[in-house]
Amino acid sequence: MKIIGFAVTSLALVGMVLFVLNGSEQQSTTEKLDNGSAVQTDEALSEQLQLSIGDKAASFSFIEYIDYKCSSCARFHKTTWPEVKEAFIDTGKARLVIRNIPFIGPDSRRAAHASFCAAEQGLFEPFHDEVYSYTHNEFEDKGEGIAQQDILTTEKLSEFMQNVEGNMEEFNRCTADEKYDSLIVQDLKSSESDQVIGTPTFIIGAQKITGPKPISVMGPIIEASL
Amino acid sequence: MKRVPFSLQLRASLKGIKTVLRDFRYAAAAVFFAVAGLGIILWSLNYSLLGFVLFESGLPIGTKVSFVFGIYEGLFGLVDNLQSIIFVVFAALFGINLSLLIYVIVKRARFSSTHIKSAGGFAMAILAGGCAACGASILAPILLSIGVTSLLAVHYIGILVAVLGIILTAWSLFQLGKLAATLSKI
Numbered sequence: 001m002k003i004i005g006f007a008v009t010s011l012a013l014v015g016m017v018l019f020v021l022n023g024s025e026q027q028s029t030t031e032k033l034d035n036g037s038a039v040q041t042d043e044a045l046s047e048q049l050q051l052s053i054g055d056k057a058a059s060f061s062f063i064e065y066i067d068y069k070c071s072s073c074a075r076f077h078k079t080t081w082p083e084v085k086e087a088f089i090d091t092g093k094a095r096l097v098i099r100n101i102p103f104i105g106p107d108s109r110r111a112a113h114a115s116f117c118a119a120e121q122g123l124f125e126p127f128h129d130e131v132y133s134y135t136h137n138e139f140e141d142k143g144e145g146i147a148q149q150d151i152l153t154t155e156k157l158s159e160f161m162q163n164v165e166g167n168m169e170e171f172n173r174c175t176a177d178e179k180y181d182s183l184i185v186q187d188l189k190s191s192e193s194d195q196v197i198g199t200p201t202f203i204i205g206a207q208k209i210t211g212p213k214p215i216s217v218m219g220p221i222i223e224a225s226l
Numbered sequence: 227m228k229r230v231p232f233s234l235q236l237r238a239s240l241k242g243i244k245t246v247l248r249d250f251r252y253a254a255a256a257v258f259f260a261v262a263g264l265g266i267i268l269w270s271l272n273y274s275l276l277g278f279v280l281f282e283s284g285l286p287i288g289t290k291v292s293f294v295f296g297i298y299e300g301l302f303g304l305v306d307n308l309q310s311i312i313f314v315v316f317a318a319l320f321g322i323n324l325s326l327l328i329y330v331i332v333k334r335a336r337f338s339s340t341h342i343k344s345a346g347g348f349a350m351a352i353l354a355g356g357c358a359a360c361g362a363s364i365l366a367p368i369l370l371s372i373g374v375t376s377l378l379a380v381h382y383i384g385i386l387v388a389v390l391g392i393i394l395t396a397w398s399l400f401q402l403g404k405l406a407a408t409l410s411k412i
Contacts, residue, residue, distance in 0.1 A: 071306065079303045143307070197271075207278055210271040212304040216296025221275060224283035 049183065051115060053085070053125050054095035060226050061095040063203040065191050068111035068131050068152060069104040070199040074140050076212035077132040083215040088222055098128065099187040101199060107152035110175075112184050114157040117174035123164050130160035239403030243322065245410045246329045255328060260321025267313055268297045312388045319395040326402040333409040 052061070066073045088094040100115065102108030111131055118127035131152070139146045154175065161171045174180075194203055202209040202218070205225030209218065246252045269276065279285060279293050301310055 072304070075304050075306075140306075207275060209275065212300065213272075214296055214299040214304065216292050216299060217275075220279050220283065220285050220289050220293045223289075224279065224285055 049116060049119050049180065051098040051100070051119050051124050051128075052095055053098070053128070054089040055092045056095065058092055058095040060093065060205075061097050062205070062222065062225070063097045063099055063194075065099050065101050065187075065194070065196045065199055065201040065203075067100070067102050067104050067108045067199045068115070069102075069108045069135065069146050071135070071140050071146060072198075072212045073200045074132050074136040076200050077129075078136045078140075080212065080215050080218060084218055084222070087215070087219060093226060094222060098124075099190055100184055101188055101191045101196065102184065103199075104147050105150065107150050109184065110154065111152040111157060112187075113178055113180060114152075114161070114171075114175050116180035116183055117171050118161060118164070118166060120174060120180075121166050121170065123161070123166050126164040127160055127166070130163055131157075134160070235404060236400070238407045239400045242403040242405065242407030242410065243326065243399070246326055246406050247322070249329075252325045252329055256321040256325035258321070259324040260317045263320035263324075264301070264313060264317035265297060267317070268300055309388075312392065316388070316392050316395060319392065319399055323395055323399050323402065326399065326406050330402055330405045330409060333406075 054061075084096075089096060098115075100112035102112045115124060115127060115131070118124050134156070135146055135151070138144075139151065157175065158168065158172065162168060191201075194201070194208070196210075198210065200212055204218075204221050207221050207225065209221060247256060276294065280290055283290075285293075301313065305313070
């Protein structure tokens with residue numbers, strides 16, 4: 001009995017310290033979301049060109065903050081995402097909104113720009129899949145780090161767009177002009193308001209999930225927030 | 227006074243660890259702490275979600291249980307191999323460490339004039355007992371949790387902090403093993 005008592009107390013001690021370290025940050029995020037002031041998406045351009053996957057008429061949407069060079073995002077996209085998509089997106093229960101916070105390398109921002117240019121042609125989802133399939137299959141799966149390399153080159157991004165049968169002339173013009181830079185800046189501001197500390201981070205209703213998580217963790221949070 | 231060679235200290239420490247883990251109760255405690263330690267690491271940064279799902283969500287009990295334990299699935303596939311190895315190694319060391327800590331405190335309490343009769347006393351012994359190795363047992367998972375935080379943004383700093391956590395735990399284990407070896411003779 002003594003051992004069990006000791007076990008519970010010591011765990012409670014560790015838990016208490018970690019809860020205190022974690023609690024304040026999480027609470028402020030929730031407060032901001034409850035007040036509805038965390039996300040400022042009132043610009044017409046942003047409304048028109050929201051990076052999203054799923055039925056626009058879905059009554060519930062949740063946010064994923066990404067960087068196209070984030071290896072955890074690539075792993076999430078390959079493992080948990082198909083299950084989340086099947087359970088909540090394909091059934092029309094929810095819609096995923098993507099926000100870019102390109103912080104890993106210069107090609108992160110290049111890819112973010114390109115994703116808006118793909119969205120302009122209504123090809124965001126297949127383009128998004130192309131990028132993550134490439135980073136996951138060509139690098140992550142082979143144990144190669146991507147952070148230090150310039151892998152999402154202009155040529156590579158054009159190749160992805162060709163694969164999804166986009167209009168290359170428009171795409172190239174759009175990426176060269178960095179037409180949607182203000183939207184990336186807006187996403188970055190939103191991430192500050194939401195106190196995002198890394199990618200991927202999910203904002204689901206009033207809850208925030210930091211880091212990639214399996215469907216058994218994400219599913220109940222989405223379900224409870226619907 | 228002649229200093230005891232490190233190899234002899236290490237041998238004594240390993241013998242102490244072996245003695246403790248031969249006792250089924252302490253072996254079971256080590257496994258329990260290892261699994262719990264791994265959970266603490268994997269849940270880090272997301273503890274408030276536990277409160278939300280368990281107490282506010284109104285989801286069925288089965289879903290709540292699978293939610294709590296589902297976090298372990300993330301160890302395979304969602305975390306890169308190096309991180310997975312670091313987490314598992316740390317969790318194993320952490321489990322053995324806390325089990326040894328309990329052994330040392332129980333033995334000390336039994337044979338010293340200062341009896342620790344309650345779980346609260348145990349906590350106080352860790353915090354105020356002046357046992358550096360004991361404090362390290364509690365500090366290491368916090369350090370590793372910080373490592374997980376950094377891993378999301380700055381991979382290499384995260385790994386470095388996580389490795390520091392493992393070194394701290396290994397040192398604590400070494401010290402507690404020696405103590406356990408001495409106490410087992412009493």
